[in-house]
Amino acid sequence: MGPPPPENPPEEERILKLIQKCPNMRVLRQIHARLLTRPIPASTLFISLSKLLTFCALSSQGDIHYARKLFNQNPDPNTFFYNTLIRGCSQIQNPSKEPFSLFNRMISKNYPCPNTFTFAFVLKACSVVSAFEEGKQVQSRVVKSGFGSSPFVETALVNFYAKCEEIQLARKAFDEISERNSVAWSAMISGYARMGFLNEALELFREMQMVGVAPDEVTMVTVVSACAAAGALDTARWVHAFIEKQLITVDLELSTALVNMYAKCGCIEKAKEVFEQIAVKDTYAWSSMIMGFAIHGLAEDALETFSGMEEAKAKPNQVTFLGVLSACAHSGLVSAGWKYWERLLESNVEPLMEHYGCMVDLLCRANRIEEAYKFVEAMPISPNSVIWRTLLMGCRKNKMLDRGEIVAERLLELEPLNAENYILVSNLFAACLQWSKVSLVRKKMKNKGIKAVPGCSSIEVDGFVHEFVMGCWTHPEAEDIRNVLREISERVHAAGHEPWVAAVLHDVGDEEKENALCEHSERLAIAFGLLKTKAPVVIRVIKNLRVCPDCHEVTKIISKLYGREIIVRDRVRFHKFVEGSCSCKDFW
């Protein structure tokens, strides 16, 4: 028999014990009330309130409103109080610049003094909302404070610049770190990955290993994402093999990144294989797979996967529904699309602009332009330019001049400085043979001095990504590429293809228009692929815009004439050209 438990432990001990295992807000409120009504030593009260604040601000069971209340009730919040609230309110659903205001309050009152935790948290908070100006102010305080050499602050700074897409500044901050650990390397590689700079990301990854820092699973996620963004399959396979050889833990995040990588690199089978090996799949993993099927035009697989997700009791989120709806759109499954739209409305997921966009796309691809227009008119949120462009593309395809002109007007008043819009409107008029209106649009565009975003295509050869910009001949092997293009042009012409010159906006003669078509970036990339590789190697091209109708036709013909499989990932989906036809069945 041990000693009997003390019958009346002191109140403060009981309270500290309660806080220790505080399970939810209800209990927390009770504790808080007790703290305020019982006589408790000041030091205990102080520790208790700190713990309560930490729970409210950071626990998934917490409540940020209550955290703010606790903070505001404190007449003299110390640095820890500030830090905790700064961190807490950057982790909520819709974070604002509130963390920066809190930081500013410390600075302007000159009390309490920020420490390395403060700087790391507030920089993180700025990165979450891409508050570039605010973050720069924090940075200048970091310099003055002398905390600039903390590895946490240094890494937070790299991450902040990277998230604001200030990649040069990120690199500068990274280069200034004296002791780089894997966290710092990952932050920098992640920055390159998000910008789609595969070559830079890989170079840094190699350098990291050269200086003897071991990559971990987070590093690999960033490298895998870089491969996905670039659509570089050879490198992707190498990276996957590296992960297996180095026995790097393939956790849920890395698995999901791999699924996405293979899907974005055009290897949907491999994506599926990785996906099926995930033991417990969460919403991200399911969504990634569904989206993968969608961009490959495999609607049935996408919808089956969605059913699997429901059976597995994983909760679909906004991205999941985007995948399902775009899968329906890409395959012309109108009634299925409506069905899932209903499901979306029934769920707790709030439909975003993107979901409306999918529905408009679904209807337009199925040539139900009037239905799509009515759908847009009934939208509870004001349609954005993407919605109008989608409608306009539908009008162009169906040569609906009157409806198209109405849509064009809405589009141009909403976004009068985007070259893409003028090109689209001009294409509508060209499709309807309204040549005088075509030249009017061109003039308008010229007068406003608007320049089109150039088409840009890339192809990976021997582990290096080669980029081609429309009409740009700066590649070292430009002369050889030009010769290949000339040969393609002749052979395609001999096969009876007539170029679709309406796709060219320049005020030039037909022959020049034809030449301009031949300089579309995907043609340069494909020509380079023909030059540098031999069958059965698949020519894989990534393009920043959508494939133009003429290039789509020509690529089909090339695949037949040259006996090459060509896979083009454009802005919205994959096109797999084999033996003269495309996997999209000309529906895109």
Place this chain on the structure above:
DNA sequence: ATAGGGTTAG
């Protein structure tokens, strides 16, 4: 108490 990671319409 700190820094780096996965899905996102046309």
